[in-house]
Amino acid sequence: MPAIDDVARLAGVSKATASRALSGRGHVADDTRRRVQRAASEIGYIASPDAASLVTGRTKNVGVVIPFVNRWFFGAVLDGIERTLLSAGYDLTLYNLPREGPERARVFEFFLARKRVDAVIVIGVDLTPHEIGGLERREKPVVSIGGSGEVSARLAVDDLGVGVLAASHLLHLGHSRIAHLAGTGAAAEPASVPGLRAAGFLETTDAAGLPRASAHGFAGDAASGDPETAGAIVVEAEMSMAGGYEAGLQLLGHPAHRPTAVFAASDEMAFGVIRAAERLGLSVPRDLSVIGVDDHENAALYELTTIAQSPAEQGRLAVEVALRLLGADEQPDAPADPLPDSGAPMSTRLVVRGSTARPSG
Incomplete structure (x- = not known):
């Protein structure tokens, strides 16, 4: 040989x-x-990777922790991570992490802490101090995309600003009965991605003078179906197309308690809301305006107005930061560029399509 x-x-x-x-x-x-x-x-x-590991103390392997493998945003981030790691000569070990329970504990206390990975990239997971501490004690840098926790480096869009931008767009169009479909746990976890987007939405509708609607929805004339009262409401649902569809049916089911606009915390939720509106005989945007977040690959197909982010680019940048923290690309005659500022939000932009318009009448 x-x-x-x-x-x-x-x-x-x-x-x-x-x-x-x-x-x-x-x-x-x-x-x-x-x-x-x-x-x-x-x-x-x-x-031989094993021989190289003995010499360098490195495995050329990065652990990636992800809560969902079947949702577009996470898959797009993972694609950016994988392509960048491969081009840098690194392997990837994927851990599909449950929200809680013994399986989650095993991932952090055994697989990541004791097995051979050089660094960890976490996507959209709120880490506990215990989980972060276990990795740091073993000198494994942790780079987080979204989520919360005091990690080595954290990259995220301005999720509070996302909520502000979405609500501002709907208010600018003249809507005064607006619902936000937030991700599950938004109220209980205000520092999470769903929590921050919901906070930005409420901050903006509060400033516009919209009262917060009750858990029963908006008030109105039940006999005529004519809405009377302006307001804003937050409803939590699973951040998926099915979650948006089920929540949309409940939210839009009664004419007197129906919003004229919905801000969904993800495009997949927004797709579900649009499908629910169609099921109830409502026209988008004539009867209901809908805005999402992500710029999903099918957003244009649904003519969905959305706040676009670049998940694949987020994955690429997370790998760059992880390798810099490892010193993997240092050369004696070429000092490394400064680390990307983990405190600066990554870019987003409003993409207006056909799913939002002024309220009819």
């Missing part, structure tokens, strides 16, 4: 240079790196 000595001999370099060229660690001239890689390919040499 070919060895690193054979690669070095064929490429005309030292064994140490050949090792640096193939591992990607340390400075090697580009021409030399390509020559070593050609030599390795020619004789079929494959570097």
Whole structure:
């Protein structure tokens, strides 16, 4: 079986240079790196990750913790993470994390803390101090996309600002009976993504003078179906198309208690609301305006007005930050650029399509 000595001999370099060229660690001239890689390919040499780990103390593996694998946003973030790790020569180990219970504890106390990963990227998970402390004691950097917790670096959009922007758009159109479909746990976990979006929504509707509607919905003339009272209401639901559909049926079912606009905490929820409106014979946007968050790949198909973010770019940036924290791309003659500011929100933008309009009448 070919060895690193054979690669070095064929490429005309030292064994140490050949090792640096193939591992990607340390400075090697580009021409030399390509020559070593050609030599390795020619004789079929494959570097042993276990041997490299013994030398460097690194596994070239990053653990990724994700709460859902079947929702578009998380899948898009994961795609950005995987592509960037592969291009950097790193492997990925995926953990689909439940909200609570013994399975979650095992992920943090055994798989991530004791198994061989160099760093951890967490997507949309609110970490406890105990979970973070266990990883930090083992010197594993933790990069979080969204979620909450005092981790090594946290990247997020301005979720409070997302709520403000969505509510402001609907108010600007003239809506005064507005509902927000928030993710489950928004009220109980105000620092979470759903909690912050709900807070931004209520902050804006409060400032506009809209009273908060009761849990029973908006008041109105039940006989004529004519709404009388302006207001804002927050209803929690699962952040999925099915969750938006079920909540939409309940929210829109009675004409006297029906909003004229809905801000959904995700595009998938918004798709469900649009489907519920169709089921009830309502037209979007004539009878109901709907705005979501994400700019899902099917948002244009639904003509959905949304607040766009770039999940794949968030995944790429999380990997960049994790590798910088590991010092994986440092070169002696090329000082690394500063770490991206984990306190600065990532960009979002309002994309107006056909699902929002002025209220009819």
